[in-house]
Amino acid sequence: MAAYAALAVGLINLRYQTGAENNFSKSAALFIPGVLLIGLTFTPAGKKWLESRAATLVLSILGAGLLIYSFVL
Numbered sequence: 001m002a003a004y005a006a007l008a009v010g011l012i013n014l015r016y017q018t019g020a021e022n023n024f025s026k027s028a029a030l031f032i033p034g035v036l037l038i039g040l041t042f043t044p045a046g047k048k049w050l051e052s053r054a055a056t057l058v059l060s061i062l063g064a065g066l067l068i069y070s071f072v073l
Contacts, residue, residue, distance in 0.1 A: 002063050003041070007034030009070045017073075026073055030066055 010031025017023045037059070040046030049055050 002059060003034045003037035005034070006063070006066055007031050007038065009066075010034060013070060013073060030070055030073075033062065033066060 007030075010027045010029075013030060014023065014027035017027070020026075040050060050059075
């Protein structure tokens, strides 16, 4: 769900800030992590890593940072 949320927020931001300076790079900072995370779910190694406690911590911190970034943007 976090990957989908990052992807959706990035694409929504891309649409609503059409014409703004550096719009694509700002939005890409949101949707690229989402795409990468979704990609991890399709690999056996990625699935195993996502089940670990370390992944939960890393993704929680990254997700919180991206959420804050999306509002500041």
